[in-house]
Amino acid sequence: MWSENKVRIKDIAEELGVSTATVSNVLHGKTKKISEQTVKKVEKKLEERGYIPNMAATLLARNNSRIIGVVVNNHPKYEGHIFEDSFIASAINHLSDEIEDSGYFMMLKKAKKITEIIEFASMWNMDGIVVIGFCEDEYQDLRDRIRISMVIYGGFVYEQNRYGNITIDDFDGGRQAGLYLKKNGHRKVLCVADNEVCMDRRRYEGVCEGLGEKADFLKIPMQENERHIFYEKNFEKFLKYTAIFAVSDFYALELMHFLQKKQVNIPEDISIIGFDGSVDAKKSKPRLTTVKQDNKLRAQTAISLLIRMINDSSVAENLCIPVELEIGESVKNHIDI
Amino acid sequence: MWSENKVRIKDIAEELGVSTATVSNVLHGKTKKISEQTVKKVEKKLEERGYIPNMAATLLARNNSRIIGVVVNNHPKYEGHIFEDSFIASAINHLSDEIEDSGYFMMLKKAKKITEIIEFASMWNMDGIVVIGFCEDEYQDLRDRIRISMVIYGGFVYEQNRYGNITIDDFDGGRQAGLYLKKNGHRKVLCVADNEVCMDRRRYEGVCEGLGEKADFLKIPMQENERHIFYEKNFEKFLKYTAIFAVSDFYALELMHFLQKKQVNIPEDISIIGFDGSVDAKKSKPRLTTVKQDNKLRAQTAISLLIRMINDSSVAENLCIPVELEIGESVKNHIDI
């Protein structure tokens, strides 16, 4: 359709009467054996002709690709809208920045099965991958079958040393929330979470630690329609507590709206703490007090670890990102009554 | 690090004592000149050895890549969080689905300048790109300099026939909002928008058409900090209207929250209509009435057009996706007073 052809190393070389090796070496800064004059000449021509490398050829000749794959579990619970989830969107946003700043390219994919990930990484000769949102035995499986550097951007903390793992300090986040509630005089605290998710469990254990006693626990269902029934069913129960700790802002806000509709005042009647530090938490009325996780730092840590692993496969680590309590208006001081 | 090597076509061929051409032909279904027996044999072996093509080699040998690039303008107004914006996140989500379902791969990138897009598309030998969020003269520039199929997923409607363009029916959306407000007895309507953005302008013109008269117009600033001053400064003015049409849910919800804080009841005192049909609109209190755009359909249309263009560069089209009014609780009937 457009006739002008792409400029190749060969073209540059021919136009200058040098070999392709020389041009290639200049491109990669291997100029020890090339006169300054020639280097200048080649660089000028490259610039002039707007040379852009053909990645396919580069990729084939070397054996690495400068591609980092980001694979997200296409979990049915998101009904195909996973990239619109605020945590995932934020992760993708910051991972994208870090990958690019490090001189790599990002390929993004939703996957349902481990096999898809392996095929994806393998066919593109990826240097490394970041995986998000799979469950523990899927990661086990993946670890045994994949042959490239891999960082798990997710909820598990387990012993291993072949793959990187970035978690946030769920326990400490819970603990900070617990301490804050205790400081504000709350003794009857309910934690809503899913105890089958180990991330949720760690947050629950943290809140107990912070409170200095066991908080009550209520299992919240993952499915949206079931959650509505759950709220209705437990309405009376909620009223018995002075504070509720929800393991995500999403749950916290949903619960808050439910209670507000039922004429329960937040925080006058019940205090609520969430977890995530999402944008929605900032916008809510009252502004939600929440345990804030630093998504940017997390992405930075993940990609810098991954790149270290790409360059030296012995460095796999488990890293944990600290969290911080962000105080809003959804917790009331019970001492000042 | 892991010793097992990848299976190549050559390996398969050697193990079976056939040529690589035969294996390659089987892989691509060019089996007219191969006996059924051989086909079966090769297929079995491919399966058995878990053959995965090396895309770099494929890409180099053919001249297409099966990569579709999605490039989003990294506009400073998003402060580096562009992929977290609900419209963009939704676009990425659905584009990703469509690209994958069509057998392509998605490379995602934020770009500041046109040059970055050209380099990106060129180095990966992309089959096509989808560009989002640039302004009109940047698209002009891009159109003149890029040599592959391209679909603009954006706000402009202009005459051209070399590149695809997917818009939504901004005018009709405004018109529907205007008609609905008129039906509900509103005569004093204010439109908040940015009249330098032609998308906003079309929505404004639409609302006037629907109302059957010129609505008043107020220019809203893009910068967040300026917007807060804007709201405060125009508070008295807002109160003179019975309804406000904001050109995005984002603006509408921000304004609604501002007014609610000022003890203005929505919709009793002022009715509000937004535009987008975002998730946030669904969750707001009262639920925002909004012009809903179908992001999935839009992505489908964009990718199917792009793929038609990839296969036949003469088909570039301007396509417009219809919108639909989604009635919430933020508009009050003024006739029944």
Add this chain to the structure above:
DNA sequence: ATGTAAAGGTTATGCGATTAACCTATTGTG
């Protein structure tokens, strides 16, 4: 004068897959 090292390159091969051009044996046909 001879050997050797450094400077400044060039040559040629390989990466894995695609594909046009070519080859051979068998069957069909007038």
Add this chain to the structure above:
DNA sequence: CACAATAGGTTAATCGCATAACCTTTACAT
């Protein structure tokens, strides 16, 4: 029986780049 056509492949060039191995010239020391 001679020749063509078909079936069922194979061979080898090619895509653009990277890089190890090789080559030539000049400078310098002995």
